Amino acid sequence: MNQRRRVTIFAAAGAAVAVTAGAVVAVSANGATDQFDASGTSAQADAPAPFGESNLPTGEPNSGAATSDSTTPDERAIPTSKKRKLARTFAVKTKDPVFFITVDDGNTKNAAALKYVTTNKIPATVFLTNAAVAGQWDYFRKFAAAGGTVENHTMTHRSLTSGGTPLSYEICRPQAIYGAKFGRIPTLLRPPYGNGGYVTTAKKTRKAIDATASACGIQHVVMWNAVAENGSFKFIRGSLKRGDIVLFHFTPNLAGELKTVMRMAAKKGLHPAPLTNYLK
Numbered sequence: 001m002n003q004r005r006r007v008t009i010f011a012a013a014g015a016a017v018a019v020t021a022g023a024v025v026a027v028s029a030n031g032a033t034d035q036f037d038a039s040g041t042s043a044q045a046d047a048p049a050p051f052g053e054s055n056l057p058t059g060e061p062n063s064g065a066a067t068s069d070s071t072t073p074d075e076r077a078i079p080t081s082k083k084r085k086l087a088r089t090f091a092v093k094t095k096d097p098v099f100f101i102t103v104d105d106g107n108t109k110n111a112a113a114l115k116y117v118t119t120n121k122i123p124a125t126v127f128l129t130n131a132a133v134a135g136q137w138d139y140f141r142k143f144a145a146a147g148g149t150v151e152n153h154t155m156t157h158r159s160l161t162s163g164g165t166p167l168s169y170e171i172c173r174p175q176a177i178y179g180a181k182f183g184r185i186p187t188l189l190r191p192p193y194g195n196g197g198y199v200t201t202a203k204k205t206r207k208a209i210d211a212t213a214s215a216c217g218i219q220h221v222v223m224w225n226a227v228a229e230n231g232s233f234k235f236i237r238g239s240l241k242r243g244d245i246v247l248f249h250f251t252p253n254l255a256g257e258l259k260t261v262m263r264m265a266a267k268k269g270l271h272p273a274p275l276t277n278y279l280k
């Protein structure tokens with residue numbers, strides 16, 4: 001209980017910063033390139049982010065709307081839980097010398113990245129979009145088996161605020177599918193489009209997302225406060241700090257980005273930890 005309370009307060013502090021420092025944080029939680037744009041001219045909290053979260057890259061056989069799961073024979077039954085407001089987290093407040101690696105979507109199955117996390121036993125929390133990963137479970141199973149977990153980044157990566165597909169389809173269907181494919185029902189949800197896809201949206205919409213998600217086993221909404229993009233890093237607190245949640249994507253750059261952040265971490269005496277160990 002204590003842990004939850006501390007995390008929630010910290011997340012709320014992050015939201016307050018978003019109000020007072022508009023350009024910086026409003027875009028940050030979208031993971032946008034101009035997240036730290038000193039000019040501060042591009043703060044559009046609800047604008048689609050140009051980086052990663054705008055849409056799923058094409059060119060992979062399983063990108064786009066998934067239809068293959070209509071034939072999935074085994075979906076895990078989801079226990080119902082009491083509907084409540086979800087905790088949301090931008091970074092973790094902890095005294096441990098840890099930070100958190102999160103990797104989103106799933107379009108590129110990069111062999112070098114998998115080898116790196118497996119060889120070095122790096123716990124990565126992977127937020128998968130079913131449309132990007134369906135049918136290629138082994139890669140992600142191995143990726144998470146290095147110490148991390150598979151979590152929920154929706155069925156199709158459509159904005160949860162758009163009303164385009166039912167929330168129960170976008171949020172709860174992956175719970176059942178991932179539960180069956182990975183042997184564990186996710187507890188963490190990362191809505192597509194970050195802040196604009198959740199935090200800054202109308203309270204009524206957010207409540208509907210919370211109610212749907214908590215009813216199918218989600219306990220936390222996870223944002224981030226650092227981004228790896230095209231081999232470079234942007235940290236909201238200036239450099240890698242204890243408790244940072246770093247956003248990566250499954251791209252061809254992933255292995256290099258992971259090596260870079262691990263070098264940064266080593267210099268500061270930090271090591272990556274499973275997010276689920278800190279978000280109870």
Ligand SMILES: [Zn+2]
Pocket residue numbers: 052053104105153157192193
């Ligand atoms: Zn995404």
